[in-house]
Amino acid sequence: MEFSGIFWGVIGWMIFWGVTGSIVSRRVYLHKDLDTSNTGLVGSMLGAATGPVGLAFLWMKTPEITTRMMLFPSLATVAVFMLTFSISDPGNLCVTNGSFVASQISNGLIIGIIYGFMALGLTLIFSILGVVSFAHGEFYMIGGMITYFFTTVWFPELGPIVGILAACISTFILGAVFERVFLTPMYTGKVDRPVEYGILITFGLAFTLQYFIQATVGANPVKAKRFFDFPKVRLPSAEDPWLIKTSRGNMELFDTISISNPRFTAAVMCILVFLALMYFLRRTWTGKALRAVSLDRDAAAIAGINPNKMNMLAFALGSMIAALAGAMLVQAFSWLPQVGAIPAMRSFVIVVLGGLGSIPGAFLGGVIVGLVEAAGTGCIPNAQKAASYIPAYGMIVLTLTLLLRPTGLLGRKYASGTHGKV
Amino acid sequence: MNKTHAPNIAGVVLIAFFMAFPFVYTADDYPYIMHILITGFFYAILTASWTMLAGYAGQFSFGHMGFMAVGAYTTALFSHYIYLTPEPTNFCTEFAFGDGYLIVLDPIGVTSSTLKQDCLRQAMEVWGDGVAVTPMPVWLGITLGTLMGGIFGFLIGTLVLPLRAAYLALFTLGFSEILRAAISAEIAVTRGQAGIELPALFQDGVTLFGKHFDKTDKLPPYFIMFFLLLFCLGLLGLLAKSKFGLFVRALREDQDAAAALGVNTTRYKVMVFVITSMIAAGAGATMAHYVGIISPNNLVILQMSLIVAMAVIGGVENIVAAAVGAILLEFLLEMLRNSFQIGPVEIDMTVWRLVFFGVLLMLTLRFSPKGLLVPTIDYFLRGHIGKETVAKRGQNKPDDEPGSEAVN
Numbered sequence: 153m154e155f156s157g158i159f160w161g162v163i164g165w166m167i168f169w170g171v172t173g174s175i176v177s178r179r180v181y182l183h184k185d186l187d188t189s190n191t192g193l194v195g196s197m198l199g200a201a202t203g204p205v206g207l208a209f210l211w212m213k214t215p216e217i218t219t220r221m222m223l224f225p226s227l228a229t230v231a232v233f234m235l236t237f238s239i240s241d242p243g244n245l246c247v248t249n250g251s252f253v254a255s256q257i258s259n260g261l262i263i264g265i266i267y268g269f270m271a272l273g274l275t276l277i278f279s280i281l282g283v284v285s286f287a288h289g290e291f292y293m294i295g296g297m298i299t300y301f302f303t304t305v306w307f308p309e310l311g312p313i314v315g316i317l318a319a320c321i322s323t324f325i326l327g328a329v330f331e332r333v334f335l336t337p338m339y340t341g342k343v344d345r346p347v348e349y350g351i352l353i354t355f356g357l358a359f360t361l362q363y364f365i366q367a368t369v370g371a372n373p374v375k376a377k378r379f380f381d382f383p384k385v386r387l388p389s390a391e392d393p394w395l396i397k398t399s400r401g402n403m404e405l406f407d408t409i410s411i412s413n414p415r416f417t418a419a420v421m422c423i424l425v426f427l428a429l430m431y432f433l434r435r436t437w438t439g440k441a442l443r444a445v446s447l448d449r450d451a452a453a454i455a456g457i458n459p460n461k462m463n464m465l466a467f468a469l470g471s472m473i474a475a476l477a478g479a480m481l482v483q484a485f486s487w488l489p490q491v492g493a494i495p496a497m498r499s500f501v502i503v504v505l506g507g508l509g510s511i512p513g514a515f516l517g518g519v520i521v522g523l524v525e526a527a528g529t530g531c532i533p534n535a536q537k538a539a540s541y542i543p544a545y546g547m548i549v550l551t552l553t554l555l556l557r558p559t560g561l562l563g564r565k566y567a568s569g570t571h572g573k574v
Numbered sequence: 575m576n577k578t579h580a581p582n583i584a585g586v587v588l589i590a591f592f593m594a595f596p597f598v599y600t601a602d603d604y605p606y607i608m609h610i611l612i613t614g615f616f617y618a619i620l621t622a623s624w625t626m627l628a629g630y631a632g633q634f635s636f637g638h639m640g641f642m643a644v645g646a647y648t649t650a651l652f653s654h655y656i657y658l659t660p661e662p663t664n665f666c667t668e669f670a671f672g673d674g675y676l677i678v679l680d681p682i683g684v685t686s687s688t689l690k691q692d693c694l695r696q697a698m699e700v701w702g703d704g705v706a707v708t709p710m711p712v713w714l715g716i717t718l719g720t721l722m723g724g725i726f727g728f729l730i731g732t733l734v735l736p737l738r739a740a741y742l743a744l745f746t747l748g749f750s751e752i753l754r755a756a757i758s759a760e761i762a763v764t765r766g767q768a769g770i771e772l773p774a775l776f777q778d779g780v781t782l783f784g785k786h787f788d789k790t791d792k793l794p795p796y797f798i799m800f801f802l803l804l805f806c807l808g809l810l811g812l813l814a815k816s817k818f819g820l821f822v823r824a825l826r827e828d829q830d831a832a833a834a835l836g837v838n839t840t841r842y843k844v845m846v847f848v849i850t851s852m853i854a855a856g857a858g859a860t861m862a863h864y865v866g867i868i869s870p871n872n873l874v875i876l877q878m879s880l881i882v883a884m885a886v887i888g889g890v891e892n893i894v895a896a897a898v899g900a901i902l903l904e905f906l907l908e909m910l911r912n913s914f915q916i917g918p919v920e921i922d923m924t925v926w927r928l929v930f931f932g933v934l935l936m937l938t939l940r941f942s943p944k945g946l947l948v949p950t951i952d953y954f955l956r957g958h959i960g961k962e963t964v965a966k967r968g969q970n971k972p973d974d975e976p977g978s979e980a981v982n
Binding site: 284286355550 | 628636733734737743744748756826882883886926929933936939
């Protein structure tokens with residue numbers, strides 16, 4: 153970084169006014185007896201983006217806080233941050249090379265869609281059961297392992313769809329059985345504190361599954377072969393491939409953005425399954441029943457829905473989604489029994505960022521986290537360190553979310569009947 | 575003799591046993607058994623403090639190993655980078671400190687053993703033998719590590735503890751993962767995966783009761799760890815019995831009700847979090863000096879899972895039971911280490927024992943949520959009460975007419 157003094161100076165200035173804004177704005181609104189629920193976010197973002205000018209305006213007028221008032225200062229803060237970065241480090245690839253930025257963004261989007269898809273399973277489980285499943289990463293890992301064994305070791309002639317289906321079915325059954333055997337005491341009042349019980353028992357499941365796989369499969373990394381090859385395409389013509397050009401393992405758009413095949417297929421598959429899931433949740437009776445239970449357990453029970461069966465379905469479905477994400481990504485990354493920890497953490501971050509229990513929030517959060525990680529790995533000057541700090545970017549997002557808006561971007565104020573309470 | 579005293583007597587016997595053990599036991603595997611016991615005490619401290627946090631206060635932190643590492647790395651970096659010399663080196667960053675100079679070495683990582691880059695060694699070559707370089711005392715490093723654990727605990731606690739239980743679990747899990755990533759990445763300072771070496775607890779040996787113990791002898795660290803365990807158990811027991819313990823348990827049972835009755839719930843949650851984090855950091859710092867090396871591998875989720883499993887199996891609502899359970903399970907884990915063969919299949923017990931451990935954890939949670947040791951203790955403590963109650967109810971049987979409950 154060329155002018156690190158400028159960078160850290162501006163960051164310090166932004167943090168100072170952000171902290172001042174969040175603390176003082178709350179006081180000001182409280183003093184005038186107004187709603188303070190989002191003053192922290194607006195105050196800090198306005199302070200960070202505009203310094204004392206915007207804050208003075210906010211404190212004098214004290215306007216009612218709308219979504220727009222939260223959105224624009226936040227975007228402005230991001231813009232100021234990016235501007236500062238480009239001024240203080242003019243030689244960075246992220247500043248000088250447009251095509252590099254475009255590929256980073258598209259890769260961030262693609263991987264973000266997959267992250268969001270995985271987090272969707274977690275948010276589904278949370279919105280119905282009120283439990284954060286700490287075994288989510290292990291289901292992801294098992295999904296990948298089963299797909300690997302089906303497509304590469306046992307039945308390489310059957311094609312990837314069979315492997316993916318096998319992963320889905322087995323994790324669905326595993327999730328359902330686990331829910332029946334170990335999670336049912338939560339709803340029948342057999343345990344004193346269901347939330348804590350849920351955390352511990354899923355943590356125990358994660359531990360058991362991880363070492364069970366390590367004991368049976370071993371600790372050597374494995375990797376599945378590519379599910380399918382791109383057809384060789386050059387558009388508009390073979391001589392002038394500026395629009396789209398594909399080779400078997402890679403696709404190039406506009407001569408600049410390069411997308412690897414495994415990630416592309418994974419993202420497409422995730423979008424397809426997401427659409428199918430949305431259809432299921434919005435149009436079928438069972439899906440509507442699931443959503444009803446997540447909104448109000450007791451009312452759903454009165455309407456003739458058995459909430460306990462919905463618990464089983466939600467846990468099995470959520471675990472299956474994680475496994476599907478793993479099944480799609482086993483062709484992109486090498487696979488170990490410990491591979492689930494970081495994606496699980498990332499799913500937690502996404503779910504908190506999007507709002508615990510919100511399905512669109514999970515997708516939005518996934519894309520944001522994907523973009524932040526792409527920016528972090530691409531722009532931080534020391535590339536080796538940038539790669540080893542990948543889990544840290546998510547944690548920064550999580551910390552900011554908890555500080556500024558603990559309910560998440562699209563979080564409901566009121567989530568999940570009995571178990572969601574404090 | 576009353577049955578109620580049985581657990582207390584068992585406790586005294588246990589303490590006496592552990593006090594006498596190193597003097598009585600003389601078999602060939604003496605260092606090995608002592609090492610297992612020291613590790614067992616270490617896990618017992620961590621488990622007991624985690625029990626205070628999870629079982630008493632209902633706050634599930636998965637960052638206990640992270641705090642342990644904060645303590646261990648603080649003391650490791652402190653002893654590794656800071657020295658006292660009577661004269662200025664003119665090579666290093668240095669401050670005047672009393673009569674001498676406080677030297678801060680440059681973080682040059684794995685290569686620091688080469689003479690040219692290490693500023694202190696360069697200075698020592700210039701000085702010759704005349705100047706004595708004093709390393710920092712071990713106890714100061716451990717104290718600093720403990721304090722650092724408290725600072726981290728305070729920062730994380732104030733951020734996350736006002737929110738609901740799941741957030742703490744999520745955030746602390748992330749915290750230990752980040753810490754591991756940071757330690758592995760900052761190779762220049764922490765030496766990354768290779769781990770950083772620490773001086774022994776008693777680098778020059780120690781003389782106890784007229785007998786000299788070398789720095790590799792197991793007896794002094796054994797007693798240090800044992801007394802640390804006793805101290806932590808005493809402290810946690812006092813806290814649990816005091817008003818503080820009452821508040822903490824009240825907010826575990828019903829946070830809103832506790833807040834309505836005037837308990838500042840966030841403050842007490844942060845307090846219990848800071849105290850337990852400091853205990854974990856202190857234990858980690860001591861253990862790191864005993865083992866002599868600390869690497870980010872100590873931070874893997876496995877270690878945290880072991881503590882959770884030990885606490886749950888011992889009894890998550892009883893500090894002493896959790897500690898005893900931890901020592902027993904550490905022994906069990908060591909005993910189960912031997913792999914064996916069934917026909918052509920080799921069973922790798924180093925991994926399978928963890929699978930059994932996980933299954934045991936889940937089954938305990940599901941079918942005996944109070945753990946496996948606590949019901950045994952309860953049997954002795956309350957067994958006679960149960961009989962008395964039954965007897966009294968039996969006497970009152972004839973009066974138990976319908977409608978008479980309202981009068982009672």
